[in-house]
Amino acid sequence: MQKSLAKHFPLFVAPTLIAFLISFLIPFVMGVYLSFTEFTTVVDAKWVGIDNYVKAFTANTDFINALWFTVKFAVVSVVSINFFAFITAVILTRGIRGTNFFRTVFFMPNLIGGIVLGYIWQIIINGYLYKYQVTLTYDAKYGFWGLVILMNWQLIGYMMVIYIAGIQNIPNDLIDAAKVDGAGPLQIIRHIIIPSVMPAITICLFLTLTNSFRLFDQNLALTNGAPARKTAMLALDIYNTFYGRNNWEGVGQAKAVIFFVLVATIAYLQLKLTRSKEVEG
Amino acid sequence: MAYSRQKIFNVIMFFIMSILSVVFLAPLFIVLMNSFKGNLFIADAPFVFPSKETFVSFNNYLNGLSKTGFIKSFGWSLFITVFSVLVIIIGTSMTAWYITRIKNKLTKFLYYLFAFSMIVPFQMVMFPMSKMANILNLDNPVGIIVIYLGFGAGLSVFTFSGFIKSIPADIEESALLDGCKPLQTFFMVVFPILKPTAISVAILNAMWIWNDYLLPYLVIGSKYRTIPIAIQYLKGGYGSIDMGAMMAMLVLAIVPIVIFYLVCQKYIIKGVIEGAVKF
């Protein structure tokens, strides 16, 4: 096998690899390099050392604000999404009437794109706030909670489906045996369901965490940073730095590198942490 | 006793879930409702039914269609999504098979490289990537398929590899020994086994590409508008938002997805679960 297949590298791997080089790997390496330069069109880069990194934090407070906003947002939405998704998954595995219908409905928003979602919720939230004579642009907290609600609406169904798959894998006799032993519903959840669905929890945390950190479309459509960039998350802030002003491309790229390191670190730590729990369970 | 308590509990849960379903569907309904109201009656009172005064029939739809060129956008979205997904499925499954079955330093390195690309945020590469696309003449609806193949490679190769690892290599080996060419072996023997994974990969990629905004905006946005670009353009492209047209276009953007979902629901949910389990 090794011999007859090995020589077909150009046929099997090269097409994907070339596309991968063009759209990901070369731009990635260039990106790291460019973050240490001043450039406008990538061919005119001048080395400036860590200037861009310094500027990202010191020239104005946009980046730091975006960082905090993103962290707060990620914490709140990861917790709320997984909480609700898990609860609904538990309920929908008890064989109540209409389970299939509910599952269909809850999952649906996940298929709708971020831009469309953003505008749907903009209408609804502004319409609601209108009663109090304010709008989303009035205070950053409206934008914050707006994004949290939007993300919940979009992702609860998705995560729920994954949890359901996890729960359905638990052998029924395990739960039955616990019931015979007199365990209440909460005890069953804590001692049987949660440990058994640990792999699903790992995945769901990973997906919600990376999705929350990298959120862009929804942010762009719902608030676009208003008021005064206070609701701009990292991805949006980086985009604005790149395209919003001349000669700031280097700073944008430096912010992007920091962003990448942050996301990678968090994803790595989270996977490591929950995977270790999986082994215990 | 315990039995009836459970029954009561289930009935209560049924009601809670029903209410929650209404909450989940309401936003879509509100958009649909407002798409029939006049431009100026939407922002102030989105929760009010259209009345005689505010009802504009299909005007918003006609208006929005002409402003955004939505039908064209729909075509481009469909074209790009369908062909990108096809190319991704074929390209990455072949790659995954090769790097899983041929074990050497290079394939191991490639495997980790593909996996690594999954967590890199798009902003990290967006600027150099759109330059590359422009320089290499990939800034058109055909060229962008190459970009999507490159970007989709991470998740797809990873998912396929995960599955290929779990299937024994015996059949493939005997096919190869029987004198089948590797390409033949792949499509006649391996690919049919990969089909469930292929569906899952196809669905995950289709959901992503169909809804993607920033990548196509940066690469082809000034010439070809996909649906998300058309909707975003409606916001600022004409001096200001035409709320009515916006609502109508949101409805048109959602309807095909909902239909597709209801038809292929089984595959979509399965695909999502399998995609997640492969992690």
Next chain:
Amino acid sequence: MKKILAFVLIATLAFSMAACATSSGTMEIYFLNFKPEIAEVYDKIAADYEKETGVKVRVVTAASGTYETTLKSEIAKKDAPTIFQINGPVGFQEWKDYCADLKNTKLYSYLSDKSLAITEGDGVYGIPYVVEGYGIIYNNAIMEKYFALSDKAVNISSAEEIRNFETLKAVVEDMTAKKDVLGIEGVFASTSLNQGEQWRWQTHLANLPFYYEFKENKNYCNTVLAGLAANEIEFKYANNFKNIFDLYIENSCTPKNLLGSKSVNDSMAEFALGKVAMVQNGNWAWSQIAGTEGNVVKAEDIKFLPIYIGMPGEENQGLCIGTENYFAINSKVSKEKQEASIAFLEWLFSSEKGKSYVKNELGFIAPFNTFEENEKPTDPLAKEVLAWMEKDGVTSVAWTFAAFPSEEFKNYFGDALLEYTQDSKTWDDVVNVVKDSWKSEKAK
């Protein structure tokens, strides 16, 4: 599943074939348009021009407030815009490397006042294509109704007699008190503070205090040059700006806290529907007023009033007149494309068909000698601008905002105004933001 897949594939193929059939390779020029409100007119012009000459004009319009962003990403592409626009000397400095010398073109020779062009050394790099004016647009029908009231609090009897801020304020406040009698929801249309919709305040209204501030610098013969030379500003007339801004937001048809979601189009619609009596905007807004469905404002009732901010001697102040629209030709594209682009602009401003588009549909007051006296635009706002320019003893206010340091400066200013409106910033904060961001943006 298979059937669905087959159907989708066939539909896609059919579409892609249709798409291929329509694209063929001819000369194509690419015009990156700045003015979204007239995007649709340009599409028509492009179609006509292609019919006449076979040259394809691709018109791309940047969404409101994103021209710089779009230009930046587009111009670095291989298929870059061949015609783009710069907003004045500041814009020229940014885009210098891309501006072709237009000294030897007919387009430049058409320019009635050559000093309007953007020049450096011997070269001509930007050609203004429209002269515009802005002020407070008012609906005279409502004003006449007010002045006919027996219990009005002022002793003038027509809007034309409003010649300073004091009178304006008295009239506006009294009108607000009587808005039910007048059948309006407020005197001023919404002060649009949505993102990308703030230019009427952070650029146009801000022009006035800075015009007066820079006028006091006697070292320069005009306010733009003085502004360009200023590394720091005093914002000396900040309070005058506050006066008029407060007047707008306090007497608006929209409660203050909702202004952050309002757009320019909303404001123009409110005016067109007769819900308000006044709105600050320029003559380009005519198409928006006329295009509003259910428009009740008659053309002959639409008039202009200068923006008074309480400066001594403002009785003789006119409208703010100038341009921030200069055509530039991309010097980095092929010679043929540059020439084809210039030919298109020359056609637009000198052929009969082009000119009729300019005066009837684009509504430009074009500063070119190819336009006869009787070929001036016919819409009421353009006519008003021309009338104000010719008034004896009235000095127009120059567009000093051409000297503002950057788009970023304007955005900071606009964001601060929004927060001031929503009571999360004090006026002093706003003044500091303006001063600091001027300084920091200049320092770059």
